[in-house]
Every structure is written in C-alpha cells, then in structure tokens.
Amino acid sequence: KQEVTQIPAALSVPEGENLVLNCSFTDSAIYNLQWFRQDPGKGLTSLLLIQSSQREQTSGRLNASLDKSSGRSTLYIAASQPGDSATYLCAVSTGGFKTIFGAGTRLFVKA
C-alpha cells in the first residue's frame, strides 16, 4: 500500500533563506509526483509535476527533484518570501486513478 510522508510537518524560516521540503513514498511504482500549494481555507494550486521518467522540474524559484528508486522527492524554494507562506503538499499517482497525498508541510516565512 502506497504511503506518502512529508517532513517536516511545519517549518518557520526568515525571509531570504533557501529551504528544502521533503516527500517520501513507500512504493516506487508511480506514474508521476505533483507538488501543490494550499493557502488557508483554499483549494490546491499545482506547482510542479514530475513524470516518472524525469529527475526534476523547475519553475521560477521552485525546483522539484524525484528519485524513484529511493522513494523521495524534494521541493527546493530559493530566496523565500513571506508570500511563500502556505502548506505544501506532495502527491503521487500510482496507476488507475489513485493519487495518494501527503499530509503537507506548513511553511511560514518571516519578514
């Protein structure tokens, strides 16, 4: 059974710091991995999608990597800003229509 774990559960950093969010999954047989951002009381916004054949994806200050063999993905945020404060969720698609989500990392960037 696929399980997705995100560490840390919460993170507080000063503005300008580079940071890494971690996501691990137990079954390496995945179709893709997606990182989302969720603001309080809001829906999810897709940030990056990594196909199973890819190693990383980049969008602006965000870089996501995928290591299927070790069951890990990281989301790197460069030069963090207060506007980056949100909960970040990772999700893996394992075939059929099953997408398994982690519980998220709540990020707070202090001005």
Place this chain on the structure above:
Amino acid sequence: SQTIHQWPATLVQPVGSPLSLECTVEGTSNPNLYWYRQAAGRGLQLLFYSVGIGQISSEVPQNLSASRPQDRQFILSSKKLLLSDSGFYLCAWSVGRGLVLNTEAFFGQGTRLTVV
C-alpha cells in the same frame, strides 16, 4: 483556459439534513473528475472519481454519493448528514486519458462543511 468552479465555499448543516455540493469545469471536454475530502492536518482522501457521464467510482464506503449528470458537472450528495461528514471537500479535474493518469490535477477552491 480551463477553470473549475466549486460552491458553496462554506456550509453549515444540521445532522440529518441533505447535502448537495456542485462542481463544474469550463474550457475542457471529457475531463476526469474527482471529489476529495481533507481532514485537518491530514492528506487528501479520494472519495469518488468519474471518467464520463454517469460513470462513478467510489473509493471508500461512506455516507456520501456522487453523480455526473453532464460532462463537466460533478455533484456530491448525502441524504442524511452525519457529524463525521464535516470537513473540507475539494473537487478536481484532470485531462481524460482513460486509465493512464499521467497528467496534472487541478483543484477547485473547496467547500468547508460543518455538520452541527
């Protein structure tokens, strides 16, 4: 461009009352549609998915049902709400490609349901 609408944003309902949450997608045809529930501090749980009109698959047994009366409309319902139905409900869509799910998922803004 594609957009997804979900309403209402918040809802307070008494135990035993019926429920109807609606989700519509614009700008795409034959999408795969999903209903998720998010409990506080936990990941999203897939409740239902649909690959076409009238085609509904349920992931977990529960007090809820889903229907897809039109290609881009997905409805989550209950005949009698329970306290345990409280939560944050999210609708999502992805490009329909049969059983190969290799595409991005896009989410609505969610409905906060409180059953009292």
